[in-house]
Amino acid sequence: MQFRDLNHFLVEAAPKVLARGPIAVVLAEDAVELVSTLEHVLNLGFRSAILLHAPTVRPPTVLHDNVYYIPNNPHRDDALTEPMNRLIAAAPPGTWMHYCYNAEYLHFPFCENRSVGEMLAFHTEERRDAMLTFVIDLYATDFDANPDAVSLEEAYLDRTGYFALARNGQDGPKERQLDFFGGLRWRFEEHVPKSRRRIDRISLFRTKPALKLQQDFTFNDPEFNTYSCPWHHNLTAAVCSFRTAKALKLNPGSTYDIHSFTWYNSEQFEWSSRQLMELGLMEPGQWF
Structure with a gap:
């Protein structure tokens, strides 16, 4: 409509x-x-x-x-x-x-046979109102066939090279908040502004009065920006995304400097939650 x-x-x-x-x-x-x-x-x-x-x-x-x-x-x-x-x-x-x-695709643990409603019902029962998601860069390997670096059939991702740093506030590190990095934004950081290099988003959340999404993909409620509750690890999800690859390949400032996104840690994406969990790119928490 x-x-x-x-x-x-x-x-x-x-x-x-x-x-x-x-x-x-x-x-x-x-x-x-x-x-x-x-x-x-x-x-x-x-x-x-x-x-x-x-x-x-x-x-x-x-x-x-x-x-x-x-x-x-x-x-x-x-x-x-x-x-x-x-x-x-x-x-x-x-x-x-x-x-x-x-050209971004949400994956969560066991999404092949469980609905997002089932997953969010469990997350709600754990008294969580938001979920940390990692933006995992996808990219095509053949730029001649895919000049925008987008191919669902031949999608690759980095199997390693991800890390986290403490997220600092006015009084030191913020509780249960980290800045995550990796993927193409890390490998080609000279072409990515510093403010856009993080790969963490809170892209699943519950609405409430006065809640605001901010420019850096965080919310104005600090608890929404945490990776887990205080007592145990929670579910996380992944947003598998061609957005960075597409931007780097189509941007005149970077396209001529990049001849391939492939490196020795590239792995073909299987479009499965199992692969993402095995690579440590999301976790089921207490949901089995």
């Missing part, structure tokens, strides 16, 4: 759509893999998907009735945070939401 803008959606459809979670919001920066991204979140069990797309991008017309198309300028600084915070404010408190970009 197409809307003129976010105001139109909030007036005409938001009360009904946002009343039934979990809900996925996809920010389309271009037209790459729009259909596969939307189909992925719907197949995981999200009840609705909201596509925020550039006015110049024609949204797909072959998907289900529970996909909602809203024009949105993807190139302004608050292209994600402004619409997300308005959607958060409009949703009933306690609604689970997920956000990602096009």
Whole structure:
């Protein structure tokens, strides 16, 4: 269903759509893999998907009735945070939401045979209102066949090279918060601004009054930014993403310096949660 803008959606459809979670919001920066991204979140069990797309991008017309198309300028600084915070404010408190970009694919433990609703119900029972997700860079190996470095059939990832540093606050390290690094942003850091090198996001969360998503993918509630509760480890998930590879290959400032993303620690992505857990890129916590 197409809307003129976010105001139109909030007036005409938001009360009904946002009343039934979990809900996925996809920010389309271009037209790459729009259909596969939307189909992925719907197949995981999200009840609705909201596509925020550039006015110049024609949204797909072959998907289900529970996909909602809203024009949105993807190139302004608050292209994600402004619409997300308005959607958060409009949703009933306690609604689970997920956000990602096009050509990004959420994976959580056992997602092949368990729905996102089942997983979030367990996470809620553990008194958690947010979930840490790691953005795992995917990339194609053949730039001649895939000039934008995107290929679902020949996707590779780094099997090692990930690390975490303490997240510092005014009074020292923040409790149960870390900054995570790795992937293409680490290997090609000279082409990535320092403020964009982290690979951690809180991309699964429950809405509540006054909650705000911030520009650095954290929230204004410090507890939402923690990787686990104080008493044991919790579930984590992964967002498998072509976004960095696509940007590095299409950006004139980096494309001519990069001839391949492949290195000795590259491994073909199997599109499975088992592989991600075995590589230590997400963990099931107490959920078996």
